[in-house]
Amino acid sequence: MSHLSQNKAKLLARVRRLKGQMEAIERKLEDDAHCGEVLNLVASVRGAISGLTAELIEDHLREHVSNPDKDEDPARAQGAAELIDVIRTYLK
Template sequence: MAHLSHGNDALLARVRRIGGQVGAVERAMQCDSSCAEILQLVAAVRGAVNGLLDEIIADHLQAHVAHPALSDAERAQGAEDLLAVIRRYAK
């Protein structure tokens, strides 16, 4: 995904924050935290991952589907790649 290189540092920072959130879930489970607390932590992780996915999808659309310099074949491939991800996510 070379097109992500322009914002790679910001995306990597988001991934690291998500990793920290996942670690918080693990620690909460090891410390016998309440179900409500663990659910809140898991919901926060899910929201963070969804936000990351949204940003990468938007970048993919701009670079691999909507970019005016793309050929029809490149657009079709970009759309096919995105559709595969959406189908996997929707399961």
């Protein structure tokens, strides 16, 4: 079983929320909404995409590179934990 399958419902829920946000942007554009409203919606989508990206990268790192909670090599575990922190910070 793929590690993505384990979180499938959660990931699909996030993607569906993103889809709803994108549809809201489309509606605003069709309705000739004020540009500030559209920009705020776009910023929200960007944040949501960044959060999803960070989660997928972290899951990939834990599954295929090194899981800091399980790695027996303390240096590699620390490096993986540090990289996860950097990814979370960078993609905030």
